[in-house]
Structure formats: C-alpha cells, structure tokens
Amino acid sequence: MSGAPDELADYRAPAARALVLMHEVQLREFIDTWRRARDGGLVLPEVEDPDYASLDRLLLHMVGAARFYVTWTCERLGLDAPTIDAPPEVFADDATLDAYVDVLLAAWRAALATADPRSMAAASWPASQRWRTRRSPHDAHDAYGVLDRRRARARRLQH
Numbered sequence: 532m533s534g535a536p537d538e539l540a541d542y543r544a545p546a547a548r549a550l551v552l553m554h555e556v557q558l559r560e561f562i563d564t565w566r567r568a569r570d571g572g573l574v575l576p577e578v579e580d581p582d583y584a585s586l587d588r589l590l591l592h593m594v595g596a597a598r599f600y601v602t603w604t605c606e607r608l609g610l611d612a613p614t615i616d617a618p619p620e621v622f623a624d625d626a627t628l629d630a631y632v633d634v635l636l637a638a639w640r641a642a643l644a645t646a647d648p649r650s651m652a653a654a655s656w657p658a659s660q661r662w663r664t665r666r667s668p669h670d671a672h673d674a675y676g677v678l679d680r681r682r683a684r685a686r687r688l689q690h
Contacts, residue, residue, distance in 0.1 A: 547646035613638040
C-alpha cells in the first residue's frame with residue numbers, strides 16, 4: 532500500500548479515493564515516527580490527557596481513532612461500516628502492530644470504494660467544536676493533492 536497516484540483508480544468518488552490514500556500515508560508515517568521515538572527512548576512530557584501518558588497510549592489512541600473515523604465516515608455517507616476489532620491495549624511486537632494496521636487500512640479501502648460522488652459532494656459535518664468549521668470529503672481530495680505535490684518536490688530535492 533504505497534499510496535501511488537494510480538492506486539484505487541476504480542473508485543467511484545475521487546474524494547473518497549483521496550481520503551483513503553491520504554489516510555494511509557499519514558497513518559504509516561505516524562507509525563514510522565512512533566517507532567523512531569520508541570527506539571530512541573523518547574518519554575512524553577506529563578500532561579493531563581491520558582492519551583498522551585505514554586508512547587503506547589498515544590499509539591493506541593491513533594489506531595483507535597483511525598478505526599473510529601472509518602466507521603463514523605461510513606455512517607455519515609450512508610455506507611455499510613466495516614467491523615474492525617478493537618486494538619489490543621498493548622501491541623506485543625511490531626509484527627502484531629503491522630498486521631493490525633494492514634487490516635485497518637484494508638477496511639478503509641473496502642469501505643469507501645463504493646462511495647457515491649454525489650453523496651461525497653453533499654456531505655459535510657462539523658470538523659471541530661473549537662474552530663466551528665465544517666469539512667467535507669472533498670477537503671481530503673484537495674489536501675491529498677497538496678501532499679502529493681509536496682512529496683514529489685521532496686523526492687526531486689533528494690536526488
């Protein structure tokens with residue numbers, strides 16, 4: 532699951548495709564960063580939010596949020612929500628984490644494959660109580676285009 536531009540070309544709704552691909556890129560980048568932090572012995576500062584009490588709690592929060600968000604998005608779009616097991620309290624090893632993330636991302640791909648472009652265009656919901664803004668799946672389509680251009684520019688600069 533590389534997030535290459537030609538992936539998921541058979542999706543009915545470009546916004547759904549962009550949402551899935553962007554989510555895959557961002558979740559995998561988070562997992563890579565989380566592993567570097569763990570391997571480097573990073574200790575998070577003390578905060579009141581229990582989701583930031585440790586690196587393991589942060590990981591659980593992120594994969595749990597990804598699980599919740601695909602279900603929530605499907606409900607908003609009138610799609611059948613996937614059934615995804617809750618993550619374990621602690622992942623036993625990297626292989627267990629990778630297997631869970633693969634199942635999670637496959638559920639994202641399958642769940643949004645049949646999203647109707649008209650439903651996607653009409654959908655919007657509050658993005659945050661704090662900012663009092665509304666978001667739509669088309670925001671993901673726009674954001675993925677920006678992300679894709681930034682990554683292409685970074686690759687050019689590395690060579």
